Amino acid sequence: MLTKPSPSSPRVLFGSGLRHMVAEEVARLGCQHALVLSTPQQCDSAMAIAETLGDKAAGIFARATMHTPVSVTDEAVAHLRDVNADCIIAIGGGSTTGLGKAIALRTGVPQIVIPTTYAGSEATPILGQTENGVKNTLTDERVQPEVILYDPELVTSLPTAMTVTSALNAIAHAAEALYAQNRTDHSDALALEGMQHFADGLPAVLQNPTDAEAREKTLRGAYACGAVLGQVGMALHHKLCHTLGGSLNLPHADTHAIILPHAIHYNARAVPDHLKPVTDIFGGTAPGLSLHAFATKMNAPLALQDLGVTEAQLDHAADLATQKPYPNPAPITRDGIRHLLQAAWTGTAPT
Numbered sequence: 001m002l003t004k005p006s007p008s009s010p011r012v013l014f015g016s017g018l019r020h021m022v023a024e025e026v027a028r029l030g031c032q033h034a035l036v037l038s039t040p041q042q043c044d045s046a047m048a049i050a051e052t053l054g055d056k057a058a059g060i061f062a063r064a065t066m067h068t069p070v071s072v073t074d075e076a077v078a079h080l081r082d083v084n085a086d087c088i089i090a091i092g093g094g095s096t097t098g099l100g101k102a103i104a105l106r107t108g109v110p111q112i113v114i115p116t117t118y119a120g121s122e123a124t125p126i127l128g129q130t131e132n133g134v135k136n137t138l139t140d141e142r143v144q145p146e147v148i149l150y151d152p153e154l155v156t157s158l159p160t161a162m163t164v165t166s167a168l169n170a171i172a173h174a175a176e177a178l179y180a181q182n183r184t185d186h187s188d189a190l191a192l193e194g195m196q197h198f199a200d201g202l203p204a205v206l207q208n209p210t211d212a213e214a215r216e217k218t219l220r221g222a223y224a225c226g227a228v229l230g231q232v233g234m235a236l237h238h239k240l241c242h243t244l245g246g247s248l249n250l251p252h253a254d255t256h257a258i259i260l261p262h263a264i265h266y267n268a269r270a271v272p273d274h275l276k277p278v279t280d281i282f283g284g285t286a287p288g289l290s291l292h293a294f295a296t297k298m299n300a301p302l303a304l305q306d307l308g309v310t311e312a313q314l315d316h317a318a319d320l321a322t323q324k325p326y327p328n329p330a331p332i333t334r335d336g337i338r339h340l341l342q343a344a345w346t347g348t349a350p351t
């Protein structure tokens with residue numbers, strides 16, 4: 001089994017039809033046999049990749065699932081060893097990429113990722129794993145994939161609703177990066193680039209979901225937003241989504257889409273200058289309002305109540321979300337977070 005080379009920047013390619021180049025990429029890594037990973041829902045895509053690989057295919061493991069359960073990683077690692085695979089190809093969203101990263105951490109095999117959502121996990125050295133119902137997140141250069149192939153044709157199958165929530169999930173990485181404690185000129189530039197790609201590309205994708213040029217623009221946005229997530233620390237928005245997702249079992253991308261305008265509005269009072277680029281890019285007069293208007297125009301989910309959250313659950317969620325202190329531009333107060341949650345629950349513009 002190959003040992004992973006020392007951490008370096010991934011090889012990142014964009015282009016229609018890139019998925020047909022996987023065999024060359026496997027050879028370029030010096031590998032012989034790739035195990036292809038996917039969710040059960042994307043098993044057909046995994047099979048198509050295995051077919052393209054020909055004798056470089058070591059089979060498929062199509063059991064990737066949300067939150068990267070350690071039990072699934074155990075099975076996948078055993079399978080990887082059984083079939084003598086020396087690298088992996090993950091085709092899918094953040095769940096499949098997460099499985100690939102977890103396998104790489106345990107075995108050192110190199111990874112090729114073919115993203116089909118905008119979550120951006122492929123561009124980060126971050127891995128969240130779940131064991132006994134508890135999700136823990138680690139940052140380790142060994143989980144950073146070696147190769148990322150962004151093929152816009154593969155994202156055309158992403159349903160419209162997921163296209164929108166996944167894009168807002170990516171925009172959230174960039175928006176919070178603008179006020180990160182460890183932000184740099186480079187991270188600011190990446191964040192702006194990512195948001196601009198979505199502001200330009202997403203409306204065109206919604207008009208014509210098979211527009212490969214517009215899809216490529218959004219994939220470039222996903223990469224920039226993912227890369228910035230890997231470089232700087234996140235704050236209120238990501239912490240709150242993590243708390244809500246974990247305690248109320250909410251869907252990842254929808255939760256991000258709903259909370260984003262409210263979290264940004266909350267922090268804009270403390271760091272208006274840092275967040276001014278959000279209004280420059282998405283229009284409007286204030287960053288939170290501008291993101292709310294953009295989300296509304298894109299037909300994004302706007303209200304936690306539409307995800308099945310009851311108003312009675314908001315008090316407990318506010319308690320949980322304010323239990324552990326963390327760095328954030330605006331002070332985190334229980335009343336402030338409860339107020340934020342009320343607006344996010346009803347779906348009104350942030351106040």
Ligand code: NAD
Pocket residue numbers: 039040041042065066067068092093094095096098116117118119120121122124125126127128154155156157158159166229252253
């Ligand atoms: P996902 O990977 O869970 O995908 C959701 C569903 O959509 C799956 O059934 C998947 O098979 C399907 N799907 C994906 N692409 C499709 C396509 N093009 N066409 C049709 N169906 C498609 O969702 P996600 O939002 O991409 O990832 C969420 C997970 O990623 C979360 O667990 C999150 O914590 C993690 N994540 C991790 C990082 C990181 O840096 N570690 C960053 C972002 C997200």
